[in-house]
Amino acid sequence: MPRTRQDDLDAIARLPAVDKILRVVARATGMRFTAVARVTDTEWIACAVHDEIDFGLKPGGALELGTTICNEIRQHREPVIFGHASADPHWSQHHTPRIYGLESYISVPIFRRDGTFFGTLCAIDPQPAKLDDPTILETFQLCTDLIAAQLEQDERMHATEAALVDAEALAHWREQFIAILGHDLRSPLMSLTVGTHMLSLAPLDAQWQGQVQRMARSCERMTGLIDDLLDLARSRLGEGIPVALVRDGELEASFAQVVEEVRGGHPSHAIRAALTLDQDVLCDRRRLSQLLANLLVNAATHGAQASPIDVAADIVENVLVVSVANTGTPIADADRARLFQPYVRVAPGDGQGGLGLGLYIAAEIARAHGGTLTVQSSADDGTRFEFRMPMDAAVVTAAT
Structure with a gap:
């Protein structure tokens, strides 16, 4: 059965990490509005929102699809990022920054496991922001991977609860849970952690040192989230928390x-x-x-x-x-x-x-x-x- 708008809104609301992810990307970029949006060929719907600028959009709220850059991202399936729209020859002429009074913007597509487009993880601000650090985009992409993985797990869990008839199917679902967290999330996070550490050793000015330190703390926080979920998965498999006495x-x-x-x-x-x-x-x-x-x-x-x-x-x-x-x-x-x-x-x-x-x-x-x-x-x-x-x-x- 095709998923409805409410199905996707409920799924994002059930994901405990989404609120933290929105705060992480806000701190990483200095931008004060972050959101997870469901984007289709007919509508743009906010699923989760972190708003420090009183933009006025709440979960379930909609923007006119044609006024958003996310509609373009849905079509070309690539991230969009700019830090100073009015100083940019292209974005100063684009209708979206003018409609919503934006100077800085970043939006990265979220794809489900089967490759279908779900929507975007995006951040906006009426003030310019320095977004030319490649680790910012890497952080967003890592976060979209985490959201996609948790969406997949949420969908699997509810489908399994509805259709599960024997213990073998449940065991298969649990094995997939560990595989997604262990392989698909920890590997890219390790690359980002190593890259952030290398940046911390470079001769950067105080502003960029602070940015790198915030990125490092975000990596540590996400590592902790993943480790906690892996411990949860192990205990739920009946193995308990492993100890070496x-x-x-x-x-x-x-x-x-x-x-x-x-x-x-x-x-x-x-x-x-x-x-x-x-x-x-x-x-x-x-x-x-x-x-x-x-x-x-x-x-x-x-x-x-x-x-x-x-x-x-x-x-x-x-x-x-x-x-x-x-x-x-x-x-x-x-x-x-x-x-x-x-x-x-x-x-x-x-x-x-x-x-x-x-x-x-x-x-x-x-x-x-x-x-x-x-x-x-x-x-x-x-x-x-x-x-x-x-x-x-x-x-x-x-x-x-």
């Missing part, structure tokens, strides 16, 4: 490094650490550090800035205990019941919460170590996440 004496140092990294990323929060791990722990140090990082970032994102975050790690009566506590709005009982499920964001829409996988992955890491992750939250005592792992639990886990 070894007897490790460096867990305290690794936790201290995590604390410093989160401090650097959230300088407005005071983090008080009490780390006392004076014996070896049978664990996957990288995964437990990931668990702590997820808890700390969650506390920094949702906790009150005026109050410190307390992190502690100790071995009490042969039990490894790691806790992160902060004050702020308490978590409601209904939210606590689903807090460790994937894609759950207690405070959506703040632009800070990622895909809502951090606590789910932390809980899966705890389970993979034979431990537990719990949360307590109240107006009087604040919110406290606690990971507990009996020291012999990891031995049992390693043997199974």
Whole structure:
């Protein structure tokens, strides 16, 4: 059955990464309106919007097709980019910049897996922007690949839910999910990351150094999104989060490094650490550090800035205990019941919460170590996440 306009609007609305992608490309370009548009031979419809200039377009809103450059992109299937329309011999005469008062513009086509044209990822601004850095276009193209892959997965998921009759079909769908994320997304992202690193070594002026640093942070953020989705896929396949358990004496140092990294990323929060791990722990140090990082970032994102975050790690009566506590709005009982499920964001829409996988992955890491992750939250005592792992639990886990 052919997909309708509403099908595509609903599909984009279901994709948790789209809002982050729009913010990433806005930061990468300095442009203040970004959107994902569905473009056909009859209409231009906004599916998702990030608007800092009060352009007035909301998801579901339409522009007259003939007034858009996206209609031309639908026909020639190539990106369009310019940074100063009024100074450009061609674009100063084009009707679209004049109609909408645009000086800077970038739009890259989004193609479905079968090669059909879906629409565009675009950014506009009434002010000029420097868009001659090739990494900007590469970032847009990487983002359109991510949107296309997630659209494909969304369509596969809903088609599978409607038509799936046996476990073999479900296994095939899950294998495709991992293949798309692992191959189609990570490879181009690695190329972009390496290119950004090489640019950071070049003798650039302060403005371009800042641009390269923003690009590098965007690459790091997208790498984290992909890694989170891969961990989700592995756990949903029934394999759980993979851990490599070894007897490790460096867990305290690794936790201290995590604390410093989160401090650097959230300088407005005071983090008080009490780390006392004076014996070896049978664990996957990288995964437990990931668990702590997820808890700390969650506390920094949702906790009150005026109050410190307390992190502690100790071995009490042969039990490894790691806790992160902060004050702020308490978590409601209904939210606590689903807090460790994937894609759950207690405070959506703040632009800070990622895909809502951090606590789910932390809980899966705890389970993979034979431990537990719990949360307590109240107006009087604040919110406290606690990971507990009996020291012999990891031995049992390693043997199974």
